[in-house]
Amino acid sequence: MNLLVEKIKNAALNMGYEKCGIIKISDMSGYEEKLNERIQRIPEVKPYYEGFYRFARLQDTYPWAKSIVICVRQYGKYHIPDHLKGLIGKYYLVDSRRDENSEDFQDSLKFEAYLQEIGLKTAAERKFGITAFRWAALKAGLGLVRRNNFFYTESGSWVHLEAWLIDKELESVEKPTLKECPKNCNLCIKSCPTASLSEPYTMNRLSCISCLTTFEGWDLPNEKFNSQMGSWVFGCDACQDVCPMNKGSWRAAEEFPGLTELSEHISLEKILEMDYTFLEKVMQPKFWYIGKDDVWRWKTNAINAMVNDYKEQYGEYIRCASNDSNEKVREMAQWAIGKLNL
Known part of the structure; x- marks a missing residue:
């Protein structure tokens, strides 16, 4: 493994990420085809998805970018107050993207600072992302996208994805070992209200x-x-809650800062x-x-x-x-x- 790649992955794991992969910018080109397929299936969403084409054409905006570092972080580890289940989606209750008090947010800042310390130019967008996260994580072999459209690792779909563009051409792609969705399973589709x-x-x-x-x-x-x-x-959590591949994957071992107090x-x-x-x-x-x-x-x-x-x-x-x-x-x-x- 390239020494720089090893440094990046080790740093990510040491800062609490479950997985880390690196893909070439060119690997995002296939996303455009998937976006076209989505729009063809549901033409009425075209106005909402047209802005997503920039995710497949990153070098139009970032001509210096050569690779994408994509990381997975588990959020299905936090305690969710029972009375909020079915009221507010779990992801939003423990969303760390803008929560400066959370360890997840601080680790994200530290990881980006580390990338820069080892000589990499970086770009990121913490709100809605700098690229199509699920596609990038899929290309990096970090897991798979299931029929409900969510990205899964061994931690189920209760994971958060983050990505950084970097100015070095590096690559680290895994071979996912997860089983595909059962052939006849359509529980997520049936559960969608x-x-x-x-x-x-x-x-x-x-x-x-x-x-x-x-x-x-x-x-x-x-x-x-x-x-x-x-x-x-x-x-809404309907299609994730019903998924057999999520069974037993949420482990409420930690408290998300301020959530218990806010829930009251x-x-x-x-x-x-x-x-x-x-x-x-x-x-x-x-x-x-x-x-x-x-x-x-x-x-x-x-x-x-x-x-x-x-x-x-x-x-x-x-x-x-x-x-x-x-x-x-x-x-x-x-x-x-x-x-x-x-």
Whole structure:
């Protein structure tokens, strides 16, 4: 093994990453074909995916880049408060991409600093990524993509991917030993509440609950899938929770910083009672897919969840929300009152 490659991989493992691989920039070219296939299957998503072509054409933006260091980090090691399961997607509860208090975030900074210390020029993007992570990890042989579109290692799909562009042509590719999905298994497809996951390796983001609770779903009273959204207010774990390849892979051995304390403030009722200062200063930095100007969406999502699994105690909270300072929340509450005959 090239000495520089060995240094990089050892550093990654020493800083808590489960796996580390290195691929050539040219290995991303095949991603464009996969992107074309996705758009052909679901043409209506084309406007959302057109920006992804840059992931296959990295040297247009980074002409100096020659390789990609791709790392896998397990997040299925944290304790998740029981009352948040089915309410908020687990990944978002332990998302370290912008959480400076987390060890994962600090290790990411340290690893990038190390790459630079050994003479490499680097580029990274911690929010949504500098390239197509799953494709890069697949090309590096770090695991495989299963029928629910998620990337799996021996730790299941409860893993986070990170990548850095570097200016040296290096390569370190493994041979994955994971078994493929059972031939007749379609549990993930059957479990998708909105049929967004309509066939293997195919997902329509316009009907995905994780998108409907964050990037889409702006008009929930008229949303086609509002009832199928169930109790989810941010994200969705349905297709991962049901996957046999995830059985026993979550090991809640550690506490994610601040999660237990924050969880005490979160329930459907408490979301409706949250003032907008708390939503903007506490909830938004943690769950940053919803912007500061749109934190009212927490309340509309919560009302929708209350309607879908109505309990008598929800009535007073919904009626109170009909006087909320935000027009969208008032409209949602009035819709719920009419639908539930409150």
